Amino acid sequence: MTTNTRKGIITFSISDKGALYSSYMSFVQNGGLFIPTSRNYNLGDEVFILLKVMEDTSFTPVVGNVSWITPAGAQGNKVPGIGIQFAADDKGATRTSIEQYLGAAINRERPVQTM
Template sequence: MSADTAAQPGIITLELADKQALYAAYMPFLSNGGLFVPRSQLRGQQLEMGDEVFLLVNLVEHSERLPVAGRVVWITPRGAQGQRQPGIGVQFSSQDGGSTQQKLESLLAGSLESARPTNTL
């Protein structure tokens, strides 16, 4: 994929270096699952609640790229209470059939019940 494709509006490449980064980004409380995307990985895109997006999730530790459609359901603005990282939460589309959610939860087996803070809660 070229850099031009990654910069197209609504297409977001999310780099997750390891299981800890995946744990911090994963949003299991959303129907069909979802991921938090830090503002730094939005490449200047200004997205709003309800916007449709297409995620290309790079799981570096596993040499995988997961494509999934979704929509913006969470926005953490700059200067948010609790020093949270600014960014957006993307809920996976029901058209995915839970495939991405199952894949990510399998990778996070044993971690989902942790009390460690994440990028959203």
């Protein structure tokens, strides 16, 4: 999993199913992803992501809003970062794509980056 953050744009690449599972936020409307970052964001900030998941050959542009913040020094040694809720304009395309990659793993009860 790699992250490159520039002002306004986050490039995020997930190369394996375990990392995708721990980053995916199925519990938010439209789905979302937790993205490790030390950069400061506020809840509701609009974020532009260039996302590459596993076998994707190119980056897909995704728009969302910050719906979760794990600050540096959080309890339980959680990784600092932000949870991005995918925009409604996405019409579920990113959520569907991620859930297809995860398959049956989506129903497992394993720890994730957020909850």
